[in-house]
Amino acid sequence: MTYSTQQSLIINNKVLKNNKVMKKSTLVTGFTKENFKQWLGKKPVSFLAGINRPIDPAQVTKLAQSIDAIGVQRTLVVAEFAFITGKKEMYVIDGQHLYHALMRNGLDIPYVMVEIKDKADLVEKIALLNASSKSWCTQDYITAWSCLKTDYVKLNEYLNRYDIEKSLTASILMNNGTDGGNTIRTIKKGEFQIINEEGNVKILDYITDLLKVIPRQDRVRNRYVCREFLNFVRSCPDYNHERFMNNIKKVKDDFKFATQQEGRLSDFFYKLK
Numbered sequence: 001m002t003y004s005t006q007q008s009l010i011i012n013n014k015v016l017k018n019n020k021v022m023k024k025s026t027l028v029t030g031f032t033k034e035n036f037k038q039w040l041g042k043k044p045v046s047f048l049a050g051i052n053r054p055i056d057p058a059q060v061t062k063l064a065q066s067i068d069a070i071g072v073q074r075t076l077v078v079a080e081f082a083f084i085t086g087k088k089e090m091y092v093i094d095g096q097h098l099y100h101a102l103m104r105n106g107l108d109i110p111y112v113m114v115e116i117k118d119k120a121d122l123v124e125k126i127a128l129l130n131a132s133s134k135s136w137c138t139q140d141y142i143t144a145w146s147c148l149k150t151d152y153v154k155l156n157e158y159l160n161r162y163d164i165e166k167s168l169t170a171s172i173l174m175n176n177g178t179d180g181g182n183t184i185r186t187i188k189k190g191e192f193q194i195i196n197e198e199g200n201v202k203i204l205d206y207i208t209d210l211l212k213v214i215p216r217q218d219r220v221r222n223r224y225v226c227r228e229f230l231n232f233v234r235s236c237p238d239y240n241h242e243r244f245m246n247n248i249k250k251v252k253d254d255f256k257f258a259t260q261q262e263g264r265l266s267d268f269f270y271k272l273k
Helices: 003-017 036-042 057-070 096-105 119-133 138-146 150-161 166-173 180-189 197-210 219-234 241-250 252-258 265-272
Strands: 045-047 076-081 089-094 111-113
Touching: 057 096, 076 119, 089 096, 089 119, 119 138, 138 150, 138 166, 138 180, 150 166, 150 197, 166 180, 166 197, 166 219, 197 219, 197 241, 219 265, 241 252, 241 265, 252 265
Parallel strands: 045 089, 076 111
Antiparallel strands: 076 089
8 A cells, every 4th residue: 555545544544533524625636845844835733722732852753663563543633714813724633743753754744624613613623523532631621612712711820729630519509519520521521611610719819728737648539628628618697707617627627537538528528517
C-alpha cells in the first residue's frame, strides 16, 4: 500500500468513526509540509489559543514516535469561520499535537473540514472530539467553555481561590450534593450553572476554615468530611459558624477521631452547633 493510499483510508476511517460530530464534513486530500500555511489561496491557518489545550512538547514527541512506529492513524480537523476575528480564517479545532508531530517528522498532514456555526457550536464540537479520545481533563473543558459562559469564568476563579477538590467545589456552587461524577459530566457538556452564589461561597469559606482544624487527609477522607459538613450546614437554618468553629477547636482530637469512622461525623457536628 502506498503512503497516499494509506492516508486516504485513514481519512475515511476518521470520518466514519466521528460521524455524529462531523455530519457535514468535507473530505480533502491533506496539507503538505510546504503548503499548510498557504492553503486555499495563501490563507493562514490558526490555532485556538484559550479554547484548545496549550501544546505539550512531550506529547508531540510521543505522537512523533508513534507515527514512526505505526504510521498516521488519525487526521486533523479544521474549520473556516469569521466569528472570532471578524474575518474568515482557517482554524485547527482538533489535532494540534498531531500537526506538530507530523511537521517534526516531515510528513504530509491529512485533515477533514467541518462546518462550525458559532462559538457555542465550536466549543461543543471541540468537547465532543476530545471526549471521545479522553485527552482532555476537567480543567480543559472549564477553560474552553469559559470563552463562552460567564459561570465557567467564575468557576475557574473559585477553583483558584479554594484548595478544595474540583468536583466538590463545582457541586457546591451548583447547589448540589457531592456527586462528583454527575458534576464532571455537567461541566463537560457546558451545562454548569452557579446557583445561590453568595450562600454557596460562604459554605466554601466554612469548609476552608474546617479543614484548618486538622491536617489534610487522603482524598476519600477529605471528601467524607466535606460531604458530612455540607449536609449539616444546609440542614441548619440557624447555623452560627463562629460558635461552631470555637466549639470544634476545643475538641480537636475528638474531631480527628470522628473523621476515621464512617457515620460518626454527622452526630458529632450536630452536638457542636
